[in-house]
Amino acid sequence: MARRDDANGTGTLGKAMDVLDAVAAAPSPPRFTDLLGKVDQPRGTLHRQVSNLVEEGLLSVRGDHSYELGVRLLRLASKAWSDNQFRLVAEPHLRRLHDLTGETVHLGVLSGAEVVYLDKVESRQAVRMHSQIGNASPTYCTGVGKAALSALPEAELERRIAALAFRAYTPSTLPDAAALRREIDEIRRSGIAYDREEHEPGIHCVAAPLHSRSRDFVAGVSVTAPAYRIPMARLHEWEPLVRDCARSIMEDMASRLGPRS
Amino acid sequence: MARRDDANGTGTLGKAMDVLDAVAAAPSPPRFTDLLGKVDQPRGTLHRQVSNLVEEGLLSVRGDHSYELGVRLLRLASKAWSDNQFRLVAEPHLRRLHDLTGETVHLGVLSGAEVVYLDKVESRQAVRMHSQIGNASPTYCTGVGKAALSALPEAELERRIAALAFRAYTPSTLPDAAALRREIDEIRRSGIAYDREEHEPGIHCVAAPLHSRSRDFVAGVSVTAPAYRIPMARLHEWEPLVRDCARSIMEDMASRLGPRS
DNA sequence: AATTATGTTCCATATAGTGGAATAAATTGA
DNA sequence: TCAATTTATTCCACTATATGGAACATAATT
Numbered sequence: 001m002a003r004r005d006d007a008n009g010t011g012t013l014g015k016a017m018d019v020l021d022a023v024a025a026a027p028s029p030p031r032f033t034d035l036l037g038k039v040d041q042p043r044g045t046l047h048r049q050v051s052n053l054v055e056e057g058l059l060s061v062r063g064d065h066s067y068e069l070g071v072r073l074l075r076l077a078s079k080a081w082s083d084n085q086f087r088l089v090a091e092p093h094l095r096r097l098h099d100l101t102g103e104t105v106h107l108g109v110l111s112g113a114e115v116v117y118l119d120k121v122e123s124r125q126a127v128r129m130h131s132q133i134g135n136a137s138p139t140y141c142t143g144v145g146k147a148a149l150s151a152l153p154e155a156e157l158e159r160r161i162a163a164l165a166f167r168a169y170t171p172s173t174l175p176d177a178a179a180l181r182r183e184i185d186e187i188r189r190s191g192i193a194y195d196r197e198e199h200e201p202g203i204h205c206v207a208a209p210l211h212s213r214s215r216d217f218v219a220g221v222s223v224t225a226p227a228y229r230i231p232m233a234r235l236h237e238w239e240p241l242v243r244d245c246a247r248s249i250m251e252d253m254a255s256r257l258g259p260r261s
Numbered sequence: 262m263a264r265r266d267d268a269n270g271t272g273t274l275g276k277a278m279d280v281l282d283a284v285a286a287a288p289s290p291p292r293f294t295d296l297l298g299k300v301d302q303p304r305g306t307l308h309r310q311v312s313n314l315v316e317e318g319l320l321s322v323r324g325d326h327s328y329e330l331g332v333r334l335l336r337l338a339s340k341a342w343s344d345n346q347f348r349l350v351a352e353p354h355l356r357r358l359h360d361l362t363g364e365t366v367h368l369g370v371l372s373g374a375e376v377v378y379l380d381k382v383e384s385r386q387a388v389r390m391h392s393q394i395g396n397a398s399p400t401y402c403t404g405v406g407k408a409a410l411s412a413l414p415e416a417e418l419e420r421r422i423a424a425l426a427f428r429a430y431t432p433s434t435l436p437d438a439a440a441l442r443r444e445i446d447e448i449r450r451s452g453i454a455y456d457r458e459e460h461e462p463g464i465h466c467v468a469a470p471l472h473s474r475s476r477d478f479v480a481g482v483s484v485t486a487p488a489y490r491i492p493m494a495r496l497h498e499w500e501p502l503v504r505d506c507a508r509s510i511m512e513d514m515a516s517r518l519g520p521r522s
Numbered sequence: 523a524a525t526t527a528t529g530t531t532c533c534a535t536a537t538a539g540t541g542g543a544a545t546a547a548a549t550t551g552a
Numbered sequence: 553t554c555a556a557t558t559t560a561t562t563c564c565a566c567t568a569t570a571t572g573g574a575a576c577a578t579a580a581t582t
Binding site: 010011012013014016017020024029052053055056057058060061062063068069070071072073074075076077078079080081083084085109111112114116118133134135136212213214216217 | 370
């Protein structure tokens with residue numbers, strides 16, 4: 001929810017993105033006046049911004065003046081996904097981790113305050129692919145999220161934690177910054193993060209951090225499983241597999257994309 | 262390829278989108294100078310535009326100064342897809358069409374010169390979902406593309422056809438505007454479009470047009486099948502099913518979203 | 523028909539984007 | 553290793569573009 005500091009460096013573009021975010025965050029297609037309440041812009045200004053977004057195909061307007069995100073985003077995202085070098089490099093490693101564990105494997109990267117899923121490998125492909133790719137979850141209550149946070153340089157970590165708004169998804173969701181901070185320290189020591197049913201009841205996972213040399217992006221790999229079928233002990237056994245997967249993705253990145261990736 | 266008229270009404274935002282398009286169109290992650298050649302902007306200007314896009318997460322820069330589309334697009338597109346009212350309304354109808362035919366069903370909407378796939382229903386879910394959703398194909402050699410074109414008002418159709426650049430994907434791809442024009446007339450009469458292996462050899466389909474009352478968007482539904490297994494005759498038999506599917510989606514839209522959608 | 527809510531247009535003003543040129547950084551070649 | 557060359561980044565006077573308050577138009581509501 002909390003999204004934007006009053007001042008931002010990206011001028012007109014930033015404002016346009018604010019509008020898109022506002023539409024994305026709305027529970028149902030917002031009308032013009034709804035948006036007027038959500039983004040801090042005067043009528044005339046917002047109206048032109050929205051018109052421009054519509055003209056560019058980033059927003060689409062229905063007959064009743066309500067707005068939806070436009071299909072042009074789908075088109076771009078499709079490219080963003082299929083061309084993504086990190087994902088391309090990681091994919092075979094994820095597949096291998098899946099083969100070794102038999103459970104669902106996720107790859108997620110840190111984006112803003114959230115972790116967005118870049119890829120997913122699971123056996124029963126009955127579930128719609130899109131149900132995860134591109135989805136975003138909070139960092140503080142997911143395996144990949146906490147793993148990714150642990151890979152951030154200290155200053156950056158502080159900044160991000162300070163900006164978080166904690167919400168208890170389950171009884172075991174970490175309640176505040178202090179608890180998260182303690183857990184991150186532990187993850188940094190062990191190189192492994194757990195989600196102990198902190199986001200969804202009955203679902204837990206093991207995850208390992210992943211980052212580019214320069215830390216210009218941080219990510220996480222995880223193996224997720226239902227608690228009733230896979231006990232915590234098994235998750236512990238998988239620690240080396242997950243760690244190895246993360247390590248080999250990083251090595252692969254380094255060798256393929258040059259030492260500086 | 263042909264993308265932009267010299268003048269466009271969306272100012273700064275439009276230019277930013279041009280840059281995104283240029284990155285999306287590149288066969289491999291372009292560097293700054295590559296982009297400089299593709300978008301018509303002076304160095305200083307382009308540099309700031311790119312910086313802004315990176316800061317907003319719409320572009321991401323790798324260690325070697327090459328640019329990729331950013332993950333924020335995935336996040337937005339995920340929302341764009343899951344919230345899309347048209348798709349939500351259409352989904353059960355697509356599923357029904359799939360059950361009746363046993364073959365792959367597509368839903369695509371017209372976006373610029375292309376048709377982008379909004380949904381896909383197929384039995385063997387082995388294929389990755391993202392392999393189609395958000396993908397774009399030319400209008401003039403796909404079933405949904407031609408169907409969608411046929412639903413455009415005359416003036417709009419002329420304009421779009423004039424802007425097309427024809428490329429022969431297969432021996433049966435329509436070669437030019439005249440041939441397409443003739444076929445569109447036929448589709449308007451019959452209400453059914455065929456792709457006779459015009460995009461991919463061995464793949465053909467039946468499609469029907471679909472549009473919102475006000476024509477502010479046009480789309481198509483199709484049943485696609487391999488030619489070796491499903492003969493043309495069978496496609497003909499499916500005509501009523503496809504037409505009914507399109508009709509019932511439109512009716513459903515009208516009733517759910519109000520008479521004006 | 524009058525009232526209220528909602529959407530759209532206008533235009534003087536200021537802000538934010540522009541772009542040519544200078545600087546810095548990385549890469550290549552001798 | 554150092555110069556030559558390519559490539560990326562910064563700077564800033566200038567101006568095009570976005571701004572926003574207010575007037576106007578168009579539904580919806582009473």
